[in-house]
Amino acid sequence: MKHLIDILDLSKEEIDELISVAEDIIENPAKYSEKCRGKKLATLFYEPSTRTRLSFESAMYELGGNVIGFSEAGSSSAAKGESVADTARTVECFADIIAMRHPKEGAPLVAAQSVSIPVINAGDGSHNHPTQTLTDLLTIKREKGRLDHLTIGCCGDLKFGRTVHSLISAMSRYDNVEFVLISPEELMIPEHLRTDVLIKNNIPFTETTSLEEAMPKLDILYMTRVQRERFFNEADYVRLKDSYILTPDKLSNAKKDLSILHPLPRVNEISVEIDSDPRACYFKQVLCGKYIRMALILNLLGVN
Amino acid sequence: MKHLIDILDLSKEEIDELISVAEDIIENPAKYSEKCRGKKLATLFYEPSTRTRLSFESAMYELGGNVIGFSEAGSSSAAKGESVADTARTVECFADIIAMRHPKEGAPLVAAQSVSIPVINAGDGSHNHPTQTLTDLLTIKREKGRLDHLTIGCCGDLKFGRTVHSLISAMSRYDNVEFVLISPEELMIPEHLRTDVLIKNNIPFTETTSLEEAMPKLDILYMTRVQRERFFNEADYVRLKDSYILTPDKLSNAKKDLSILHPLPRVNEISVEIDSDPRACYFKQVLCGKYIRMALILNLLGVN
Amino acid sequence: MKHLIDILDLSKEEIDELISVAEDIIENPAKYSEKCRGKKLATLFYEPSTRTRLSFESAMYELGGNVIGFSEAGSSSAAKGESVADTARTVECFADIIAMRHPKEGAPLVAAQSVSIPVINAGDGSHNHPTQTLTDLLTIKREKGRLDHLTIGCCGDLKFGRTVHSLISAMSRYDNVEFVLISPEELMIPEHLRTDVLIKNNIPFTETTSLEEAMPKLDILYMTRVQRERFFNEADYVRLKDSYILTPDKLSNAKKDLSILHPLPRVNEISVEIDSDPRACYFKQVLCGKYIRMALILNLLGVN
Structure with missing residues (x-):
């Protein structure tokens, strides 16, 4: 697994493994509190979604990492006409993993194809929200x-x-x-x-x-x-x-x-x-x- | 003390105690720099207030904690019609303490009544700003x-x-x-x-x-x-x-x-x-x- | 060097020194990962610029520091008519260094003249972007x-x-x-x-x-x-x-x-x-x- 764009990218076994790790985190949160020390999550939210964004951000903080990003397209380079691929390649210089929310279907896939860090689809239009x-x-x-x-x-x-x-x-x-x-x-x-x-x-x-x-x-x-x-x-x-x-x-x-x-x-x-x-x-x-x-x-x- | 909604929620003695701790922080900042390690403050600002928001955020960082949140209602779930109570119960899953600014009087009180983590009123309309x-x-x-x-x-x-x-x-x-x-x-x-x-x-x-x-x-x-x-x-x-x-x-x-x-x-x-x-x-x-x-x-x- | 407002504030020697440190960081990132522990950068972006803002923020995080700020004027006190000097003096109470982006030429200089912490011009209108x-x-x-x-x-x-x-x-x-x-x-x-x-x-x-x-x-x-x-x-x-x-x-x-x-x-x-x-x-x-x-x-x- 490299990116998560569509829930069907994951086999049943991979889902079981994620659930198993999540349950271990619930049981032993302290064990995980420094796992991502020094790592950064970029939350690129081209449309607002408080719940999903804060969920990702608190997840990264509870792993000891940091977060950068934007919460709506208006304060992003998209407003200047930059492509999703270019924004993703730029953010790749700043972060270790990207969570992207976008009103257009397929935008997170384009990002994933443009960079060498993992991209998580945090909702693309009415398409996927794995x-x-x-x-x-x-x-x-x-x-x-x-x-x-x-x-x-x-x-x-x-x-x-x-x-x-x-x-x-x-x-x-x-x-x-x-x-x-x-x-x-x-x-x-x-x-x-x-x-x-x-x-x-x-x-x-x-x-x-x-x-x-x-x-x-x-x-x-x-x-x-x-x-x-x-x-x-x-x-x-x-x-x-x-x-x-x-x-x-x-x-x-x-x-x-x-x-x-x-x-x-x-x-x-x-x-x-x-x-x-x-x-x-x-x-x-x-x-x-x-x-x-x-x-x-x-x-x-x-x-x- | 569980929440701070109105300044009169605090007795004189409680205010004296807060002032006393604040003065100790001023004298010995290093003593406090890791006190909130692993904890998260949520700044839920339904209307912008740079000064108050940055004051809370720097306070939490100087205690070693982290911050999540939003700085205006437009990028929050409120725009989708979610109630303050539901937003608070959601954020309770992500943070240890909430500071809420809201244009409507009473909104922080509603939040406080909905969750089991502390809520601080960071200004509600023309009402309170304790x-x-x-x-x-x-x-x-x-x-x-x-x-x-x-x-x-x-x-x-x-x-x-x-x-x-x-x-x-x-x-x-x-x-x-x-x-x-x-x-x-x-x-x-x-x-x-x-x-x-x-x-x-x-x-x-x-x-x-x-x-x-x-x-x-x-x-x-x-x-x-x-x-x-x-x-x-x-x-x-x-x-x-x-x-x-x-x-x-x-x-x-x-x-x-x-x-x-x-x-x-x-x-x-x-x-x-x-x-x-x-x-x-x-x-x-x-x-x-x-x-x-x-x-x-x-x-x-x-x-x- | 106290502030960076114009690239010509820097001598050739100062630029060479900065380049030399940057190259050392590239070679030995771990050596720098805690250098700014406990310090805070304020990113005061009166106009949006994702790339520049995220670059500053990731820089500070990779030094072990924290970041506060705003990404557009709408959610800042500027909307209430506060002067750049007053905002800077306020933020000086919260942060150790300021990076300011502003649509008006000279705004970062005004900030620099108002505070005793370093100010970096992160772009002022069509003027400077050192x-x-x-x-x-x-x-x-x-x-x-x-x-x-x-x-x-x-x-x-x-x-x-x-x-x-x-x-x-x-x-x-x-x-x-x-x-x-x-x-x-x-x-x-x-x-x-x-x-x-x-x-x-x-x-x-x-x-x-x-x-x-x-x-x-x-x-x-x-x-x-x-x-x-x-x-x-x-x-x-x-x-x-x-x-x-x-x-x-x-x-x-x-x-x-x-x-x-x-x-x-x-x-x-x-x-x-x-x-x-x-x-x-x-x-x-x-x-x-x-x-x-x-x-x-x-x-x-x-x-x-």
Whole structure:
């Protein structure tokens, strides 16, 4: 492994190894606190993303390293017309590893092809966001003790939600995983995912518009937001939106050990009343995001 | 003490303890240079404030810690509609202590109620800015050797100036403190401060529109800016503004050991000719700001 | 040396000393990794410049120090009307050394005159950018082994390009340096540079509009961009622009050991096909920029 651009760049074994290192970091943080002393992470964020940026930065600091970078394109050389490749080659002179967020698909790949230091895709447009998927996998592993034999509900915008697409792709490689896909008709998963990932690999899945009906069988509920701008008309949005907002009553027939995930930020798609429910895992998920990024940085830098 | 939201959260004894630690840091900086090794401060600045942000950041670095954060709302998750509570709970996964600046009153309190790490209010709207008040108190202590038996002049915009309100509230708890309140009629202190703080506690005070008349009796002169937009009509502003600009001639009948404070930034309310006068303390005040924040961070983190 | 505002503040001997330290850092980076432990650099960038800012920041981190600052004026106190002098005096309370970028000529000088810590001009308007010139000199020294006996071609916008002006001024002090000035008629070097630097010091130079004709005799080719907005009419720009774009065919009659420099960012004035030519030195130049800034910080802080 040299760069991380797409979650499918990683084999199941490589993911297991990252999860294993992350769990060791959680158990023995002091052991890792100087591992990256003298090393620098560059966070090149061409569009703002506080959560992801701070997760990477705190990960690097907890490894004893330092951080340079920018948090939006306006204060970068991009504003002067510099190409992503040139910026990456420049930053290569200053840092040991790059985490790049970019509104255009493929920009982190271009950077990776231009430099000899590792590049991590920290989200490129609506395309890939592999460290979010690693975060989700570590969270599931810690909550359930396993990544196989799980029934996973994905709820909300399954058409445009890249985190759901990556999660389905990544989880499809584990044994006995079943998906329940819960969304309005307008926001069902794209055909290529249904055909090339689920059907092709014989992954059992059902599609439904009802969160309540799906709830009882779920081990994991992965919530995403239904955005107003995704609908052709306001009437449909108003009619449907409440169906995909998680409230305590919708949890009445859920499993006792359900784990509720959300990539955050949420707006209103999970009621704040749920936050104190032990099944709410979305803030634990944020913490998992830091630890898996620590494991990833160590791996890509070849630090043991 | 767990959070610092309002200066009145602190007892006199707690303030004395913070000042005492700050003075020890000033005497023995090396003793403190590794106290926060491995710890992280998050500076969540929803509105820009270079001075306050850099003061916190340098404080944390001088304690051996690290800093993450953002310097304006535009590059934060707030732009995506995330609540302050959710952002705080997220940042809690990355940092050991939060300093929050927010244009809305109460936002740091909401953050404090949402997390289990300490939250420092670094200014919320026109409401509170307790570390500025601690800065002012440390500066007075260092200049005068005491916080009691002082005649304190507050000059300029006493109606909207939050730093003056907090200073009056905090200093009212010390013995034999007298206030001289110098402002245009339009910008006198609010009634609740006059009634509930000064009169109720039997604090002697006088109100005047003349800086020159007030000058001879002052031990401390706390200057603030008279902003054009506070006046109903331009004519009043033009007529009055020069009365509240400190120039060398206005100091002619001042005490030899007067201490001039200002929360900064200043625009033109203190003439630059004053800067070289030994009575000018506003840049020493900036330095005090760093040391009292170091003391506060140590206290809230429970580091000895 | 106390501040670095203009490249001509430095004697030849001081430049040689900085280059010598930079080369020692390149050879023995570990020796320097803790030299600035406990010290802080403030990067006060009133206009964005990713490359220069990250170069300074990585330089300070590689010396074991820390960094505070801002990357654009919008998040600074300047937005509240604070003077550069006041900001500098404030930052002096937080940091040990300042690197300032400002759109207005003379701002870093004002800062230097206001504080007792070293100030480095990191670019002030179209005026000075001395650390770029130091970068260029170190690059030439490392590529050629010397700073004298060189024929240096400067190509592109020689009228407004501050990096070229500083390079010519600095290189004019070395023996047997000859310049070939390649530009459209509209963008020839300013008269004061021709008269007061080149002619006055008897520096041999030729002026030409043809890059191809100049090429064979050059040891160094310093490229800059010809900007559309510098031309009075679009027709001239369109007619001329390709003449000053470096492509592989224009290198056909160049020396085998030519060194191609560019201050970056480039837009299209050097074809990306040149990047893999061993004569392309502009990314090595970025690396030199970091090392010379490390040497400069050490020198100004008086650290051995």
